[in-house]
Amino acid sequence: KQEVTQIPAALSVPEGENLVLNCSFTDSAIYNLQWFRQDPGKGLTSLLLIQSSQREQTSGRLNASLDKSSGRSTLYIAASQPGDSATYLCAVKGTYKYIFGTGTRLKVLA
Amino acid sequence: NAGVTQTPKFQVLKTGQSMTLQCAQDMNHNSMYWYRQDPGMGLRLIYYSASEGTTDKGEVPNGYNVSRLNKREFSLRLESAAPSQTSVYFCASILAGGTGTGELFFGEGSRLTVL
Numbered sequence: 001k002q003e004v005t006q007i008p009a010a011l012s013v014p015e016g017e018n019l020v021l022n023c024s025f026t027d028s029a030i031y032n033l034q035w036f037r038q039d040p041g042k043g044l045t046s047l048l049l050i051q052s053s054q055r056e057q058t059s060g061r062l063n064a065s066l067d068k069s070s071g072r073s074t075l076y077i078a079a080s081q082p083g084d085s086a087t088y089l090c091a092v093k094g095t096y097k098y099i100f101g102t103g104t105r106l107k108v109l110a
Numbered sequence: 111n112a113g114v115t116q117t118p119k120f121q122v123l124k125t126g127q128s129m130t131l132q133c134a135q136d137m138n139h140n141s142m143y144w145y146r147q148d149p150g151m152g153l154r155l156i157y158y159s160a161s162e163g164t165t166d167k168g169e170v171p172n173g174y175n176v177s178r179l180n181k182r183e184f185s186l187r188l189e190s191a192a193p194s195q196t197s198v199y200f201c202a203s204i205l206a207g208g209t210g211t212g213e214l215f216f217g218e219g220s221r222l223t224v225l
Binding site: 031032034042043044046049051089091093096097098099100101102103 | 141143145150153154158160166200202204211214215219
């Protein structure tokens with residue numbers, strides 16, 4: 001059974017800092033890994049999708065990497081801003097379904 | 111572009127009442143999902159439909175039923191609501207296989223309170 005873990009559960013950093021969010025999974029037989037952002041009381045916004053054959057994806061200040069063999073993904077946020085404050089969730093896809101981690105709640109202080 | 115549309119967005123029920131959450135996608139996706147989100151628990155999969163005509167249980171299916179009405183629509187039914195089913199429900203879909211990237215798209219969520 002696939003299990004997805006995100007550490008830390010919460011993180012508070014000063015504005016401008018570069019930071020890394022971690023996602024680990026127990027079964028390396030995945031098809032995709034996707035990172036999402038969720039603002040309080042809102043839905044999920046897709047940030048980056050990494051397919052199993054890829055090692056990383058980049059979008060603006062965000063970079064996500066995938067190491068299937070070690071069961072890990074990281075989301076790197078460069079030059080963090082208060083607007084980046086949100087919960088970040090990772091999800092891994094097996095044959096048919098996506099399993100989610102419990103998320104990292106990020107607060108960027110001005 | 112509507113994407114994934116869920117109705118209703120808010121609902122209050124009394125214990126024992128029944129209701130159906132509706133979900134429709136207009137992206138010609140083949141797989142659809144229902145998740146629930148509770149504080150500190152992340153998103154947990156209730157049921158999914160890998161393709162039209164099939165449905166399967168996820169992690170927390172008890173107390174729910176689903177219907178894949180056609181390729182576009184996937185509904186979630188609570189036959190006898192319980193306070194433990196108070197949650198935010200999300201519908202999602204992907205285009206799996208072939209040229210699909212498998213990227214998961216979500217609806218805006220349905221907030222259900224059971225009194």
